[in-house]
Amino acid sequence: MTGQSAKLTVFYDGACPLCRRQRARYERLARAAGDEVVWFDINGREDDLRQLGVDPQLALTELHVGDEAQRIHRELDAYILLMRRVPRLRPLAWIISLPVLRPLLARLYHASVRRRLKRQGRI
Structure with a gap:
């Protein structure tokens, strides 16, 4: 890693094909930017998540x-934090953080996750 920033820990759903594709895409872009993250598959790790201060059910949805100061960022805040670290994704981070778009994007995000989990029989 370059000296740009400390590692982040991304808590992701490794049982989700879309999540795995997004992880691979982000890793390629982050690597090109000299950034690294630690990937933590949440599946079957409920006790570990609780010890880290992460609600397992919320982590699924x-x-x-987790940032270098051990703070946990959720939902769009988590995406914005990740995207701001990769130059090619910074414009997208700015767009999704706009107050006029953010509430709509949050609703769409949650609806999409609920549909995926329901389709997979996980909720």
Whole structure:
């Protein structure tokens, strides 16, 4: 890693094909930018998640990212934190953080996750 920033921990759903594709895409872009993250598959790790201060049910329905100060960022805040670290994704981070778009995007995000989990029989 370059000296740009400390590692983040991304708590992701490794049983989700879309989540795995997004992880691979992010890793390629982050690597090109000299950034690294630690990937933590939440499946079967409920006790570990609780010890880290992450609610396992929320981790299933919202992306969580732990920063270098051990703070947990959730949902769109987690995406924005990740995207701001990769130059090619910074414009997207800015767009999704706009107050006029953010509430709509949050609703769409949650609806999409609920549909995916329901389709997979996980809720």
